[in-house]
Amino acid sequence: MDMNIPYTVEERPDTGLYNGKLGVWLFLASEVMLFGALFSAYIILRSGSVEWPHGELSIPFGTANTFILIGSSVTMVMAWASLKLNQWSRHKLFLGLTLLLSAAFLVNKYFEYSEHLSKGEGPWHSTFFGLYWTLTGLHGLHILGGMTVMLYLLGPGAKLHKTNPEQFTNRVEVTGLYWHFVDLVWIFLFPILYLL
Amino acid sequence: MSHSDPAEIKKTVRTYLIVGAALYVGTIVTVAVNHVHLVVPMAITAALIIASVKGSLVASIFMHLSHEKRWIYGSLLLTVAFFIVLLSVPLLTTLDNIGSPNASQTVIVGDHMKMER
Numbered sequence: 509m510d511m512n513i514p515y516t517v518e519e520r521p522d523t524g525l526y527n528g529k530l531g532v533w534l535f536l537a538s539e540v541m542l543f544g545a546l547f548s549a550y551i552i553l554r555s556g557s558v559e560w561p562h563g564e565l566s567i568p569f570g571t572a573n574t575f576i577l578i579g580s581s582v583t584m585v586m587a588w589a590s591l592k593l594n595q596w597s598r599h600k601l602f603l604g605l606t607l608l609l610s611a612a613f614l615v616n617k618y619f620e621y622s623e624h625l626s627k628g629e630g631p632w633h634s635t636f637f638g639l640y641w642t643l644t645g646l647h648g649l650h651i652l653g654g655m656t657v658m659l660y661l662l663g664p665g666a667k668l669h670k671t672n673p674e675q676f677t678n679r680v681e682v683t684g685l686y687w688h689f690v691d692l693v694w695i696f697l698f699p700i701l702y703l704l
Numbered sequence: 705m706s707h708s709d710p711a712e713i714k715k716t717v718r719t720y721l722i723v724g725a726a727l728y729v730g731t732i733v734t735v736a737v738n739h740v741h742l743v744v745p746m747a748i749t750a751a752l753i754i755a756s757v758k759g760s761l762v763a764s765i766f767m768h769l770s771h772e773k774r775w776i777y778g779s780l781l782l783t784v785a786f787f788i789v790l791l792s793v794p795l796l797t798t799l800d801n802i803g804s805p806n807a808s809q810t811v812i813v814g815d816h817m818k819m820e821r
Contacts, residue, residue, distance in 0.1 A: 524773040533776050537783040544787045552794040567735065574731045582724035585766050589720070592713045688766045695758045698731075699751035703738040 517674045532682040536689050543693055546643055550700065553635050561636045564629070569620045570702035573613050574694065580609035581691040584684045591677045596669070600662065603680070606687070607658045610651055617648055640701055647697060650690045657683050723765045730758040 515527045523530060554560055587602035624630070624637070631641035661680060669676040734754045742750065764770040769780075 523775045525775060530775060533779055537779050540783050540787055541790065544790045548791050548794050551791065552797075555795075567738070571731065571735055575728065578724060578727045578731065581727075581762065581766055582720060585720050586717065589713050589717050593710055685767055688762050691766075692759050692762045695727075695762065696755050699734055699738075699755050703734065704744075704748050704751055 517672070517678065526678055528678055528682045529685075532685050536685065539689060543643075543646075546639075546646070547696070547700075550639050550643070553639065557635065561634070564636060565640065565702045566620060566623070567702055569616060570698050573616050574698050576609050576613045576616065577691045577694050580606045580613070581688050583609065584687045588677070588680050588684050591669075591673075591680055599680075600666075603658060603662055607655060607662065610655050610658070613651055614648065614655075617644070643697055643701065647690070647693055650693070654683070654687050654690055657686070719765060723761050726761060727758055730754055730761075 513527070517526060519526055583602045583605040587599050587606060590596075590599040590602055629637050631638045661676075661683060665679070666676075668679070734751060737750050737754070738747070741747075769776070
C-alpha cells in the first residue's frame, strides 16, 4: 500500500497547487487577520486620542531594519531561484545570507528595545508604546519563527534535497512566501510607528 | 510564466534584483518625505501610498501573485473582504461616539448640579 502523502510535489488537478502552497497561503490569510486586528486597534486608538507622540522612535534604527529586511527578501527569493537553476552552493549561500540578515534585524531590535527600557519606555509607558511593543514584538516573534525554519532547511532538512529535490524546492518556496509576508508587514509598520 | 524553465528563471532573477532596488528607493523616498514636514493628513496619505506600492511589489513579484492560481486569488479576495470588515467595525463605533469622552451625556456634579457635556 502506498503510504506517501499525495500532492507534496505534483499539483492537484482541481486546484493546480501542491498542498504546501495552498496551506501556507491559507495560513497567511489568517496572519492578515491577526495583524489586521492590531492595525485596527492602532487606527482606533490614534484617531480617538487628543495628542499623538512624534519622534519617540529612532528613525535610523527603523530605516536600517527596513533595508535589512528588504535585502533578506531579495536573498530569500534568490535562494529559491538558485534551486530552480540547480545551483546548490548558491542556494546555500543565499539562504545563509537571509538567516544572517534576519539575525542582524533582531540584534538591531535588541539595541532599540534596550534603549527604550533604559528610559522606562516599556509597553506600560503609554498607549503609543503599548502599541509599539505589541506590534513589533509580534513581528519579532515571526522573524524568530522564520529563522527556525531557515536553520532547519540549512541543517537537517537539507538532506531532503538528495532524495526529493522538487519537494525540497517547494519547501523553500513556501518558506519564502512566509518570509516575504513578514517583510510586507514591516513595510507598513515602519512608517506608521517611526514616521507618522 | 513557467517556474521550471531555466531561461525564464534567469530572466526573473533580473526582475527580483530590480524590484529589490525599487524597494530601497521607496524606503529612501518615505524617509525623505518625512523630512519635508507635511501636515499630518498629507504625511499619512503619502507614507501609506508609498508603503502600498512597496507592498504590492513584494506581493506581486516576490510572492508571485502576479501569476498565481485562481484558488489563491479566491482565498485572498475573501481575506480582503473580512479585513475591510475588521477595519470598519471599530471605525463605525467611533463615528457613533461610542467610547468617546466627548459623547453627549448628563453627569451629576456634586449633590445639586447637573450639567450637559
